Amino acid sequence: MPVRRKVGNLLGLAVLTVLVDRPMHPYEMATVIRARGKDQDMEIKWGSLYRVVQNLERHGFVEAAGSERAGARPERTVYRLTPTGRAELEDWARDLVAVPEPEHPRFEAGLSVLAILDPDEAAGLLRARAALVERRLAAQRAELAHDRGETPRLFLLEREYDLAVGQAELDWTRALLAELLDGTFPDLPLWRSLHPPPSPPHPGGRDGRHR
Amino acid sequence: MPVRRKVGNLLGLAVLTVLVDRPMHPYEMATVIRARGKDQDMEIKWGSLYRVVQNLERHGFVEAAGSERAGARPERTVYRLTPTGRAELEDWARDLVAVPEPEHPRFEAGLSVLAILDPDEAAGLLRARAALVERRLAAQRAELAHDRGETPRLFLLEREYDLAVGQAELDWTRALLAELLDGTFPDLPLWRSLHPPPSPPHPGGRDGRHR
DNA sequence: CGGGCTATACTCGCAGCGGAGTATTCCGCT
C-alpha cells in the first residue's frame, strides 16, 4: 500500500501546497486553492479545513506564524510550512505519482450489480450515462482550451489526464451499449432469464426464478 | 449529485446484493462476497461489516429473520432483504450506472502537485508508475481470460471496464513521459527554473525563487 | 494426543470527517 499518512485527507495536500508560496490563514488558503482550480482535482469538503490544518500542526507539518486581525473580527492565525511539512509534501506527491493503487469508481460498482436490473433498462441507463459523460467531456475540453491561453500546461496536466480517462470510459460504454442494442452481447438470453416479464398474458404459473 | 443514500458505504450494496439470493448471517455474507470476487470491485473493509448491516437494518432495508446457533458459539442473526431494501438496491444500481460523477483518483492529485518535484525526478516516478501499471494490467488480463471460461461475461463487465480505463491511463502516462524524455514538453524551462540545482559550483549567489 | 495454525465469528474504541449551523461585515439597491 501507499505509506500510511499521519494526515490522510487530500485537503491537507492542497494546504501544504499553497503554503509553499507564503504563510496564510486558513480561510485564505481556501480562497487560493479555489482560485487555482485545485479544488476540482480532489473532493474537498470545506467543513474539514480547520480540522485538517489543526492536524497538520499537531504533526509538525505547519506551525503558527503569529496572528493578525483585520478591523474587527476574531484574530486569524497565520500558518507557515515547516521543513518537515515541505518534506511530507514532496514525499506525498512522490507516492501519489509513482504508486498506482487500485481505485474503485462508482461506475465499476454499478457494473458489478448490473445483472440485477433488466437488460433493456440497463441499456437505457448506459445510454443516458454516455450522453452525460459526452457533454461533460465537451465542456472540460472547451474550458481546458481556454485556460491554455492563461496557464502553462505544466499546471493543467491533471485536467488532460482526466480528459483522456473520461474518453476511454465513454468509448467503452458506447461499445458495450452497441453490443446490447444490436444483440451481439452473448449473455442476453441468460440475462433475460433473470428478469421474467412482469406478467405474461396468463398461462400456467411458470416462474423462472434464478439460482 | 447522486441521491444521498441513507447507507452510503458500498459494502452495503454488496450486502443487499447477496441477500437477493437468500437470507444470511453477516459472516456468511462476507464469505459469499469474497467468493464472487465482488470484494475486488469496491474498497471493502471488513471491520465495517456489522456496522453496515446494523445501519441497513435501522433503515428497514434488511430485517432479522431469526437466529441460529451451530454447536456452541454465540447465536448468529440471519438477515433477509425487505421489499424496501430490494427497491433501494435497484435504485442505487441505477444511480451508479446512469449518473457519472467526477471522481478523484490519487494519480490526479499527484499530477496536480507535480510541479513541486524536480522534472527529472518526476520523469523517473512516471516511468516507475508506468511499469507497475503495465504489470498489473497484464495480470488482470490473464486472470480475466481465465475466468471467462467459468463465469459468463455478464458478471465480468466491471473487470473489462477496469482494463479499458487502466490501459488509457497507461497510454497517457507513457505519452507524457515520452515528451519529458525527448524534451518536447513545452514547459520544461519554466519547470526547471522552479528547481535550481542544489548548489551550482559557486558563482554569485543567484537564486531563482519562483512567483 | 497435544500443540500450534488457520478459519470462523464477531466486538470495541476512537479518530476523523463533513453537514449544518452561526455570527459578522460588506455591498448593492431602492
Added chain:
DNA sequence: AGCGGAATACTCCGCTGCGAGTATAGCCCG
C-alpha cells in the same frame, strides 16, 4: 437609511469507518 443577500470566517457535534483485538472450533502434523 434600511433591507436583503452574499461573502467572510469560522465552530460544533454526531455518525461513520475501520484498525486492532478477542475467543472458540476444527484440523493437520508429527
